Amino acid sequence: MRAQFKNTVSELAAHDDSIVIVLGDISVYMFKDFWEKHPNRFYNMGICENTLVSVTAGLSSQGFNPFVHTICPFLTDRSLEQIKLDMCYNNFAGNIVTCGATFDYAWDGATHHAYTDLASLRMLPNMEVLHLGSKREVDALIRSQYNSPRPTYYRLSDHPHTIETNTEFGKGTVLKNEGAPLTVMTAGPILTNVMEACRDLPVNLVYFHTLKPIDKALIEQFRDTEILVVHDAYGLYEAISEVPALRMRYHGLPDAFCGWYGTVQDIRKRIGLDPASIRGAVQTRLADRSQGARVR
Amino acid sequence: MDDICRKIRSEILNVSNKSGHGHIPTSFSIVEMLTAVYQTMRHDPKRPDMPERDLFVLSKGHASLGFYCTLAAHGYFSFEDVYAFGGFDSRFGCHPDRTKVPGVEASTGSLGHGIGIAVGMALAAKIASTKRKVYTLIGDGESNEGSVWEAVMVAVNTKLDNLTVLYDNNQSQGRCLPIGNPAERFAAFGCDVSEMQGHDLAAIKQALAKPTDRVRVLVCNTVKGYGCATLSENVYEWHRRAPKPDELTKLQGELHAGAI
Incomplete structure (x- = not known):
C-alpha cells in the first residue's frame, strides 16, 4: 500500500505543482524518484512529528496540497493536538498518511502499535477518515480526496486485502x-x-x-x-x-x-x-x- | 513611548474594562513588537486577503487583546468593534480565530503551535518563489514547549531567510523553567539574532529592515504591563484581570503620565 501511495502521488505530482511531500524520515528511499524530479516539493523534515503537522497546515494555508507521512502512532497520537488545532480548527486542509497500522509492527512492541488513530481523528470536526484496505482503494481515494477542502487521514497497512470493493469516497x-x-x-x-x-x-x-x-x-x-x-x-x-x-x-x-x-x-x-x-x-x-x- | 503604542495600550485597557476579560500585562509587553511588524510588512487593511501580502502569526495567542487593538490601530476595524472581546457570539475571542477576524492568519491559543504554522507558510512562499515574508511572535513562556525548538530547527534547516521570529522576553518563566540566554540559544540553532529593548519601536523596525540570509530572530527584552506601574509591579495579580472603573482611571492616568 505504501508503494501504491508513492506511485499515485508521483503520478498526480507530475501534473499538479500543488503537491508537496513532508516526511518524518520514513519511506525516504521509496520516494527517491519524487525527490529527484521535484526537489523543491520534497522535504524529509526530520523526526519532529508536531512540527511536521504544523508545517503541513502552513503549506495548506498557502494553497498547496501537502502530504505528511510517517509511522502511525507518532503522527496521530503524539501530534493529535496539531491535527486538531492547526489543521481542523484552522480549517487548513492537507493529507495525513500513516504506515504501521494496528499490529503491523508487532515485533516492535506496544510503542509501535496503533489502534486509537481512527477513533480519535474521527471525533475531530472537519476531518475525513479513511481506513484503506487495498491498493485499489489507496489509488482511488488519494486521487479523489487529495485536494479536498478538509484534512484527510489515510491509514495504510503492510497487509492489504485483495477483495474488490466500491472505492467511492464515503461509500461502503x-x-x-x-x-x-x-x-x-x-x-x-x-x-x-x-x-x-x-x-x-x-x-x-x-x-x-x-x-x-x-x-x-x-x-x-x-x-x-x-x-x-x-x-x-x-x-x-x-x-x-x-x-x-x-x-x-x-x-x-x-x-x-x-x-x-x-x-x-x-x-x-x-x-x-x-x-x-x-x-x-x-x-x-x-x-x-x-x-x-x-x-x- | 510612541503615540500609536500609547493609544493601543489605552484601548487595551478600555476593552478589558468593558468586556471584563484581561491578559493585559502580556498584551502590553508586545505592543511595540506588533506595531513594528505592521509598520514594516506589506499589508492592506482594506484588503486583508491581498494575495501579495506578508503574513503575521501571533503564536502566543493569549495576547490577542494586544493583537486586536494593533489591528484596529492599523485600520482593520474600529476599536469599538473590539469592545465585544470575549463576549458570546463575538468575533473577538480571548484567543484569535482566523475565520472570524480580518488580519488574523492563524487561529492560535495552545502554545507552541503558531511558529510551526509560520514555518509552513514561509516554506510555501519559498516553494512558490514569492517575495512573501512571514513574521511570528512567540513568548518566552511558550518557548518551554519543545515544538518551538523543533520548528526553529526545521526553519534553519530549510533556510527560511523569509521568516522572522520575534521573541517576547518578558520573563514569564523565571518562576519555573527559564530560558537562560535566549539570544545565545537561538544563535546556537543557527539563527541571525538581534537583541534589543523590546519597547524601542525604532530599534525593532531597524532590526526588521536589516537584510539577512538566515532565519531572523529578534529577542525583545520587554516588561509585562509596560507603561503602567500598577501592572508592571503586580504582574501576577493582573495576569488575567480586567480593571474596574476606578482602576481604569488610575491605569489610564499612569499610562498618559508616562509612568512605569
Missing part, C-alpha cells in the same frame, strides 16, 4: 447479502480474515473504507438485523453507532497492551482476530440468536 460495500438476521460489519485489511471466516456462513457482510463520513444509508439497510462489528482498531464501532438505536456488538481489541512481539498474525490469533476465531465469534452470535428464538 455489501459483500454478502443473504437477508440474514446477523450482519458482520468490518473495515480495512482485516477484511481478509473476516471474509474467510464468513464465506459460507448465513450472515450478511458489509465493508467500509471511509469511517468519516460513514455510509449511514447503507447501515440503515441492515437496521433490522443484529450487527456484529469485527475490527482490529477503535473507530468503526463508534462510526456505525452514529446511526441510532442499532443492536450492535463488537469483536476486536482487548483493553490491554498486546506487547507479545512476533507477527501481526501471531497477535491477531491471540486476541481472536484470526479467521478461525472470527468464525467462532460469528457462530456464537448465530447460536445465541437461534437459542433466543427457541426461548421466545
